[in-house]
Amino acid sequence: MPDALEIKGLHKSFDGVEVVRDLSFRIAPGEIFGLLGPNGAGKSTTINMVAGVTRPSAGHIEVFGHDTRSDYRTTRRLTGVMHQEIVTDNFFTIGQALQFHSGYYGVADDPAWRNLLIERLGLGPHLGKPMMKLSGGLKRRFMVAKALIHRPRLLILDEPTAGVDVELRRTLWDFVREINRDGTTVLLTTHYLEEAEAMCARLAIMNHGRLVALERTSDLLACLDGRTVVLHLQRPLDTMPAELTRLGAECRPEHAVLSIPLPKDMTVIELLAKLHRLNLPIVDLEVRRAGLEEIFIELTGMERGGREVKA
Numbered sequence: 001m002p003d004a005l006e007i008k009g010l011h012k013s014f015d016g017v018e019v020v021r022d023l024s025f026r027i028a029p030g031e032i033f034g035l036l037g038p039n040g041a042g043k044s045t046t047i048n049m050v051a052g053v054t055r056p057s058a059g060h061i062e063v064f065g066h067d068t069r070s071d072y073r074t075t076r077r078l079t080g081v082m083h084q085e086i087v088t089d090n091f092f093t094i095g096q097a098l099q100f101h102s103g104y105y106g107v108a109d110d111p112a113w114r115n116l117l118i119e120r121l122g123l124g125p126h127l128g129k130p131m132m133k134l135s136g137g138l139k140r141r142f143m144v145a146k147a148l149i150h151r152p153r154l155l156i157l158d159e160p161t162a163g164v165d166v167e168l169r170r171t172l173w174d175f176v177r178e179i180n181r182d183g184t185t186v187l188l189t190t191h192y193l194e195e196a197e198a199m200c201a202r203l204a205i206m207n208h209g210r211l212v213a214l215e216r217t218s219d220l221l222a223c224l225d226g227r228t229v230v231l232h233l234q235r236p237l238d239t240m241p242a243e244l245t246r247l248g249a250e251c252r253p254e255h256a257v258l259s260i261p262l263p264k265d266m267t268v269i270e271l272l273a274k275l276h277r278l279n280l281p282i283v284d285l286e287v288r289r290a291g292l293e294e295i296f297i298e299l300t301g302m303e304r305g306g307r308e309v310k311a
Contacts, residue, residue, distance in 0.1 A: 090132045230257065
């Protein structure tokens with residue numbers, strides 16, 4: 001069976017500026033695959049090239065073995081895309097738009113499938129509303145339904161939960177897992193790294209248009225097999241003990257919180273013994289394992305909060 005998506009040597013330039021550079025990866029049928037990166041990394045441009053909205057400057061894209069340029073009718077029918085930007089047609093109601101949208105792909109309307117999407121995405125009470133009357137969350141629900149209305153084999157979700165409430169986020173991920181179990185391949189981009197960590201078996205990370213990581217999520221997390229002991233103190237420290245400074249401890253005085261990276265050759269019990277000898281005013285502690293955020297920061301040079309670290 002061919003790959004659900006194969007990208008080989010993909011390049012894209014705008015006005016001489018290369019925004020996607022020699023990008024190559026494959027997604028197997030049935031995967032939930034994450035494409036991550038900071039703003040401007042080239043993720044949305046890549047998705048637009050897969051969807052046929054943007055023409056590549058160089059390279060090759062296949063969807064289930066079909067070339068996106070020479071066999072574009074087939075690849076567009078096989079692909080459903082929820083774009084990051086909210087795109088709606090204000091002349092139609094939700095019900096009208098969903099009823100005829102599959103026809104754009106040469107697919108007959110399937111009332112049973114359409115009604116299932118309406119039910120699972122909570123659109124039923126809003127079918128008669130024009131797009132301009134919808135909240136931002138309802139527009140995103142509609143865009144998910146529109147991306148799925150022609151029953152694509154490859155679903156691309158570009159920041160699907162940006163700015164939505166917790167209820168929609170949970171509803172969407174439950175539904176994505178359900179259709180994935182039924183065979184739909186999913187390509188996801190998100191800035192919510194905990195979503196990517198929970199949803200995706202494999203991850204690709206882009207930075208400045210290039211691929212900087214392509215691994216199973218579990219393997220990426222194993223790359224930073226570090227732990228941090230976080231101490232909550234009764235009062236802020238006046239000075240950092242030299243022994244903790246050597247361990248790389250960081251203190252947030254305003255919150256009386258002390259973070260200590262645990263050396264690989266030291267157990268938590270050994271660290272606690274050191275802390276006991278220092279007689280610190282500890283009221284609570286927790287042990288945190290390195291997560292996807294730490295890996296993302298290391299690979300992209302981003303600080304927490306999204307600011308890029310200049311070399």
